[in-house]
Amino acid sequence: MPSAMRTTTMPSGEAIPVLGQGTWKMGEDRRRHAEEVAALKFGLDLGITLIDTAEMYASGGAEDVVAEAIAGRRDEVFLVSKVLPSNASRTGVPQACEQSLKRLRTDRLDLYLLHWRGGVPLAETVEALEALRKAGKIRHWGVSNFDTDDMQELALLPDGNQVQTNQVLYNLSRRGIEFDLMPWSLQRGIPTMAYSPVEQGVLARNGKLDAIAARHAVTPAQVALAFVMHQQGVIAIPKASKQEHVRQNFEALDIKLTGEDIADLDRAFPPPTRKRGLEMI
Numbered sequence: 136m137p138s139a140m141r142t143t144t145m146p147s148g149e150a151i152p153v154l155g156q157g158t159w160k161m162g163e164d165r166r167r168h169a170e171e172v173a174a175l176k177f178g179l180d181l182g183i184t185l186i187d188t189a190e191m192y193a194s195g196g197a198e199d200v201v202a203e204a205i206a207g208r209r210d211e212v213f214l215v216s217k218v219l220p221s222n223a224s225r226t227g228v229p230q231a232c233e234q235s236l237k238r239l240r241t242d243r244l245d246l247y248l249l250h251w252r253g254g255v256p257l258a259e260t261v262e263a264l265e266a267l268r269k270a271g272k273i274r275h276w277g278v279s280n281f282d283t284d285d286m287q288e289l290a291l292l293p294d295g296n297q298v299q300t301n302q303v304l305y306n307l308s309r310r311g312i313e314f315d316l317m318p319w320s321l322q323r324g325i326p327t328m329a330y331s332p333v334e335q336g337v338l339a340r341n342g343k344l345d346a347i348a349a350r351h352a353v354t355p356a357q358v359a360l361a362f363v364m365h366q367q368g369v370i371a372i373p374k375a376s377k378q379e380h381v382r383q384n385f386e387a388l389d390i391k392l393t394g395e396d397i398a399d400l401d402r403a404f405p406p407p408t409r410k411r412g413l414e415m416i
């Protein structure tokens with residue numbers, strides 16, 4: 136069992152865990168509610184304190200699940216939620232945030248992300264996020280699904296340098312960001328938060344991972360996760376509603392991929408050799 140969570144550092148200087156718990160698809164089916172709450176609680180017990188959610192997930196239902204899981208232990212948690220682009224205006228952002236806080240039964244978010252770019256000018260959204268930060272409703276803000284050109288545009292805006300993370304699709308079968316977005320972010324000390332790190336479960340069934348998994352006596356999903364967390368400045372947020380998966384994901388922190396492992400992974404899942412547009416799920 137890993138004894139401690141590893142962290143990386145946000146531009147603010149604050150440490151952030153390299154492993155968190157995703158919540159997409161939670162809160163959709165009442166019959167799975169207890170299992171989902173229990174999985175998140177189990178993760179917290181292990182020390183996976185970062186929880187990623189969004190107002191979009193199950194139209195607020197995932198935030199309700201999270202609220203139940205973190206009840207009575209809010210201070211242990213690094214809570215991330217996201218605002219929809221349709222709510223990303225000067226008046227929309229504070230309203231959406233208030234709704235999320237209400238559903239999550241808390242008075243603050245640790246990190247609030249713009250879920251993806253929409254029609255509202257970025258400068259207006261940043262202004263609204265900064266106002267929330269100054270009011271103490273959110274401790275930090277960031278973005279999601281931003282490609283390099285979006286990040287460059289953001290960096291030029293007033294207070295654009297307050298961005299603390301960019302949450303994007305990243306896993307062994309989606310390595311495009313290694314070409315430019317990841318190095319760009321790393322150079323500026325902005326952590327990349329990797330969503331769908333096991334490709335929504337698909338990598339757990341990928342035979343190309345079997346040999347490496349066998350070498351470490353772990354599962355293919357754990358190898359996929361270890362690969363993501365092996366990258367400097369990258370945070371993985373797998374979603375798991377089964378406690379066994381949560382435990383395996385935590386234990387993946389301890390997998391030390393060797394040079395041979397990385398070479399094998401590069402052969403099976405080649406890194407990009409040219410710029411590719413950012414992929415989204």
Ligand SMILES: NC(=O)c1ccc[n+]([C@@H]2O[C@H](COP(=O)([O-])OP(=O)(O)OC[C@H]3O[C@@H](n4cnc5c(N)ncnc54)[C@H](OP(=O)(O)O)[C@@H]3O)[C@@H](O)[C@H]2O)c1
Binds near residue numbers: 187357
């Ligand atoms: N910003 C965005 O636009 C965006 C987009 C997508 C996702 N996200 C965030 O990122 C999180 C993770 O992404 P995701 O949910 O799309 O996909 P994911 O984490 O790659 O995959 C989740 C699936 O993998 C399974 N799984 C988890 N751990 C496993 C393990 N150790 N062994 C085998 N299977 C395992 C889960 O099963 P069980 O649930 O049955 O345990 C679930 O079916 C989301 O939940 C969400 O918080 C953000």
